[in-house]
Amino acid sequence: MEAKSEGGPVSMKKTKTLMSDLKSKYADKSWNETFQLVRRCMEKTKGEGRVCEPIAQCLQKINEALNVCSLTAMVSRLEMIAKQRGLGSHMSPTETVCYLTADLFYIEVVLLRGGRVEDVRVAHHGEAPVSSPSLLQLLRMKKFQEFSLKLDDLASFYIISGDSDVKIKIYSCLRHLETDLFKISHLPRSLRESDLHVDLIMNGRIGNVQPGKEGTPMTVEYYISPSDVLSRSSTGEVSVGQVALVTAGSSGASHRLQRESLISSPPQVDSFGFPVFQPLTESCSESLPATFLLKLQPPLPMLIPFIDKMGKITDGVIAEKPQQVEPLPHLLMKTSATLNAKISWTHGAQFTVPLPDSEYHSYVFPGAVWGRESWKGALVHTVPFTHPGHVPALLDLLRHQSAINVLLASCFSDHSQLTDAGLLCDLRCEVLPESDHCLSVTFSLDDHIHLAVLQVTVVDSHQMSCRLLMPDFVDHKLDDYISRVLMRCMSIPITMRAIRRKLAGRTTRPEPAADPESSAAMESDVISGVSHDPAEDESEASPAGSCVMSVSDHVNTDAVADHSPCASLGVYSHWVTSGLPAELL
Incomplete structure (x- = not known):
């Protein structure tokens, strides 16, 4: 027990002495010499089939500390990036091109003296290399971390098992x-x-x-x-x-x-x-x-x-x-x-959703x-x-x-503080799921006695239909108008604002079968309402004969689909x- 207790401090003292000797030995060495020493240590670990993690981390830190101002330093940095991303790397016989290789692609980095980069080319299997301005710019600006991430993205596009x-x-x-x-x-x-x-x-x-x-x-x-x-x-x-x-x-x-x-x-x-x-x-x-x-x-x-x-x-x-x-x-x-x-x-x-003209709507989603x-x-x-x-x-x-x-x-809306403050909203709505692709928005009318419901059916991305359900009120022209507004803005709050404006201008509730004069008046009101609000403006439909054509020689121009x-x-x-x-x- 005494030998062990004495051995501990002695071992620690020897370790400190050894570290001190190492520091003094390499105090006058340049970074490049230290760098080469670490690289030799890494080469010795290749026989084991794996790189010692502490040595790899040491090499990475040295690489990041070095100012890449020589051809050797640039090649070393590229080889390290390739190793990190699981890619192969080798130099051309002329030692002017560094290749980073994978199964389905490879990258050519054309180098000049002083470690400057002349070009970066990407080639997929069986295809000619194509210059990559973005990768070239990253290397010229010595943004090696961003360059490494780009390589990772490239490799991740084709994650395929097999030989x-x-x-x-x-x-x-x-x-x-x-x-x-x-x-x-x-x-x-x-x-x-x-x-x-x-x-x-x-x-x-x-x-x-x-x-x-x-x-x-x-x-x-x-x-x-x-x-x-x-x-x-x-x-x-x-x-x-x-x-x-x-x-x-x-x-x-x-x-x-x-x-x-x-x-x-x-x-x-x-x-x-x-x-x-x-x-x-x-x-x-x-x-x-x-x-x-x-x-x-x-x-x-x-x-x-x-x-x-x-x-x-x-x-x-x-x-x-x-x-x-x-x-x-x-x-x-x-x-x-x-x-x-x-x-x-x-x-x-x-x-609580804020709208122009200091208008606020509240939307509730019952869980x-x-x-x-x-x-x-x-x-x-x-x-x-x-x-x-x-x-x-x-x-x-x-x-x-x-x-x-x-x-x-x-x-x-991220305006949670408005909800917490109990802000008085101009309109309070409850959004509910209905049948497939259909939802409803329930809200109170201006008299605060009756409720109204807006039913929204999303048939697909090109077709949406709205139906406004109110007591003793049916107006298909208004439903068509609301549908057009919704398709135009793709916003429920903006559509609800348009509905409030329409209902505010309504003096009487038309019966289900409105007379021609009443229908014409409502249609005129719809048109004027569209022109007053850019969000509700309806663009002109394209002529039926309009056709989008490609300049490709492979297009069949005999049919308009x-x-x-x-x-x-x-x-x-x-x-x-x-x-x-x-x-x-």
């Missing part, structure tokens, strides 16, 4: 899918919006399609709200809507994926204006343990019935069943970028009634599919869900009897 041959086959299938999606997006169609960019997003069969560039996958912008349109106009951003990345991912089961384009050039279309696909035969497809994916950015809160419909569209190719489902308003609150995270949903929620199964949802990150013909119908569902989400979220989901594709004619709702047929 290199399988990954290469899946990537080849993905490229043929992209070709077909471009062909579908370039088919002629009727113009429905005056803003061509918005029309392409909301009404294009594949939305606004952008090809992959600088190592990023193809993107599809599939929905944009009126508030996003205003934000885009004021900020000049190219894209502020909801986007899906077209990628591929591993699957527990094998699926038949295309090995070539399934659409002829020029495309042949059916009576609905959709392309006719070549059947998936042994010669043009292969069974692989993967699916194509739409990666939603941001992830989309979706109703469980909608998730089930996506499975029917893709013939049962669905992601894992959601483990946790919640009432849709609660899910929207949790994923909102503007709401205070502390807002709870124990018994529902209440919001108990929103708990019904048909209005529960889950957060969807990816949508798996196996055929280009699935995409238009899937996008219609995503747009439909997005429209419902935008309407509900329009009643949210009506807007219709992709359920009419000949290869998926069984959809008509698959039990889908009418709006998808």
